[in-house]
Amino acid sequence: MISDRAKHLEDSSRWGAWMQAAQDGDQTAYGRLLAELAPVARRMAARQLAASGVAEDVEDVVQEILLTLHGARHTYDPTRPFLPWFAAIVDHRVKDGLRHRRRHQGRETDIEQVPETFLSQAANTSATDRMDLGKAVAKLPAGQRQAVELLKIKEMSLTEASAVSGQSVPALKVAMHRALKTLKGLLGP
Amino acid sequence: MNTDQLIQELSGSLAPVKRLASPGRRLGQWLAVSVPVLAAITAFFGFRPDLAQCLADNRFVIQNLTALVTGLTAAWAALASSVPGFKSRQLLVPLAPATLWLASAGEGCWAEWQASGWSNLESILHQKCLPEIVGSGLVPALVLMVLLRRGLALNPSLTAGLAALAAAATGSAALSLFHDGDTAWVTLTWHVGSAAGLSALASVFGSRLLTHPASSRPI
Missing domain, CATH: 1.10.10.10 (Winged helix-like DNA-binding domain superfamily/Winged helix DNA-binding domain)
Known part of the structure; x- marks a missing residue:
């Protein structure tokens, strides 16, 4: 349990440093950061989607999370822990995706067979x-x-x-x- | 496009960004613009003739001080909420001064009712302060919106509601310096009520007021 916490702190600190470098334009640090964050986002999103009982394409959600993170990278404060900032973005994107899905669900009809005339x-x-x-x-x-x-x-x-x-x-x-x-x-x- | 390709695209096209200043620093920027504007509005209309008498009245001082503190804390909380990962307890900061503001306005009504019954109640119809509060709070509200749009409000309704509360409460405190003749009923309905009403209205339109390209669904 203690080692899990230590790992979280270590990850958060490393990602925070990479994000700080990315804010200054370091492409290598940013590439590493996104490569490490993608599987974390995938796990977090899959867990939240499973809890909601929705079979959403997790990879789509992961890509949306990365795009949101990219657009919001200026809001990260290097003096603060990275994980709460990242978790808030993941949570927002998953919930937004679920809301979007609920709004559109009523308007969609599954067609099993394409009409013959087509x-x-x-x-x-x-x-x-x-x-x-x-x-x-x-x-x-x-x-x-x-x-x-x-x-x-x-x-x-x-x-x-x-x-x-x-x-x-x-x-x-x-x-x-x-x-x-x-x-x-x-x-x- | 798969996720690995997207990562390559994003990191390959990365440009340096200017970090968002802390909520405290942005609050300072807000005050740097809002205070001179409110001072200019006060100077334009001139101090109310009974200001010295009002400042000797504890109730007047407490009501306007709590309005001012409500405005400042709500502005800070709004700015804090425009950064992902803010602590939700930070949003409770304006709750204490806002409750005191409401309580002091309510206490004023109670005292007025004991002194003269319902006779002053009709002052609500004659003395409508909403346009003045909106006028005083307009520039602070616009400046706050500009500062908030630089951040990423993941809950835009909440952020916009806090911003409107900040502008209305600050406008109400400034208004009391040059606008006279307000009864306790007017303070409760038009000052506190306007702040609550404008805050609720801004919450409804929050997502339209504070849309950031990164906060909307990209795909």
Whole structure:
């Protein structure tokens, strides 16, 4: 028990020092910090999600935690312990994800079989393709929809889209990646 | 994009950041702007003619001192709550002065009721201080919002509520220096009541007032 506490203190102190270096722009320290924090965030998020009885994609939550930490790194005070700061971000992101999921749960319907017309040649005209794609894009979560609109429909560069949306470039990349995954699911094989 | 790629992206594009100052230091910045503004408003309207008499009255001194301390502690608590991992007991700091402020205003009403019954109650309708409190507290509120938006308020409703309480309580204390004729009923309803009402209103709109790109769901 005592060794667990000592390990926590040691981890917290090491991560605090790396975060302090990261605030000054040390990319190596930041890379190490994120690499060590990712599995910790994964464990913490998985525990909280399991306690809530939700089968959320833990990896998605871990990525959101890392993105939030990145955007909030200026708020860490090196004179204070690192773990409470990090735990607050993890807790916020998991609970926010659960709230988001509850809000959207009522509007989603699971479709076991893709309608037959979808596979027939006649149904696959360019006009209906565009219509289906438009409907599918409209069903995307706000962040993913914005990424598709800015990067694919308006054909902005990542930097331009980042300036317009206020999201970081890595956040936009993650959003775009997930949007394509969601669209693939919505539009069938 | 998998998590390892994301870590590479984030660390590869890392830029130095300016650390957020401590809540105490930001409170100092807030006061550095708010005090001269409130002094200028007071100078513009001029001290109330009966100020010397009021300052000799313990009830007046206690009511305004507790309002001022409520404002300062609420501002500090709001700033502390804009840093992830703050201790929740820090948020209780404004509770004691706010309770004393409410109690002293209530005691004033009790004394006034004993002296003259309900006759002064209608002063609530004639003397509406809400616009003056909002006017006095507007600049402190805006400055506090700017300072809070630099942090990351993970509970924006709570932070915005504390910020509104800070601005309204400070505005109420400043108002008592140049605004005369307030009965105890007016103090309770329009001063304490306005602070509570504005605080509740700000809580409702907290997430819109204090949105930080990092606090919203990125994906």
